[in-house]
Amino acid sequence: MAETVASRLSTTGTANALELRGVSRLFGALAALTDITMTVRPGERRAVLGSNGAGKTTLFNCITGDFGPSAGTIRLFGEDVTAFPPYERIRRGLRRTYQISLLFTGLSVIDNVYLACRGVSRGRFSLMRPRRGDPLLASARDLVDAVHLTHVRDTAVANLAYGQQRQLEIALALAGAPRFILFDEPAAGLSPTERRELVEILTGLPEHIGYMIIEHDMDVALRVADRVTMMHNGRIFKEGLPHEIEDDPEVQELYLGGAHGGH
Ligand SMILES: Nc1ncnc2c1ncn2[C@@H]1O[C@H](COP(=O)(O)OP(=O)(O)OP(=O)(O)O)[C@@H](O)[C@H]1O
């Protein structure tokens, strides 16, 4: 495992995947984020932990451009994207999944993934049905395989188990050559078996794809991440290797002391 991580991080380019400098976000008088400075290397996998309201999703929204920071700069693969709209960041290989599901429940698994592939490749959304021999259909099938949904490829999303729907959301984020993905609580509401499956899917992603994952379950976070950032009240509280964070007395106090709300 350690060797895999080392080879993944050393074979990547020089620019950081993500670089935040002094990022803050106000909502009226509320400081949802205060002076966030962090660096994520290409191919790195970073877990973001923190209690409810710590600012984790707001951090994701600032990185994707869903809304702008009140102060600070955000660089994506070396480029200052602070003022860029979300689609310009998507074009540069950034993807996200949401805390709330955004699937087309009336369509099949493969149709959902195919539409995501088309949407990314054409730069717009399209409702064309897949045709035999379409290279995007082959890509869509590969993505369905990558998230362990081959056996339900033609099943309508409405008939999937909850955990399978979350797996499908990961496939959508993988459409169109992503380089960095933000996962917002993909394990929320999953059974222990579904959690194990999620860990397998995330650790099995191609090595060049880095990600940040918001995760309340410390066990999951520690298994899928190279480094961990712990947030509290809109600030970075701790950052380090998984075992450093796990063993940190202040982190333990914060987590076990009732500040962790869970989901
Ligand atoms: N669009 C918004 N308008 C006003 N306040 C907001 C908005 N989005 C977030 N907030 C506030 O900012 C703070 C941080 O919220 P955020 O959703 O980033 O937390 P979180 O760490 O993702 O929490 P959770 O674990 O509950 O998902 C909270 O106090 C929240 O109420």
Ligand SMILES: [Mg+2]
């Ligand atoms: Mg959140």
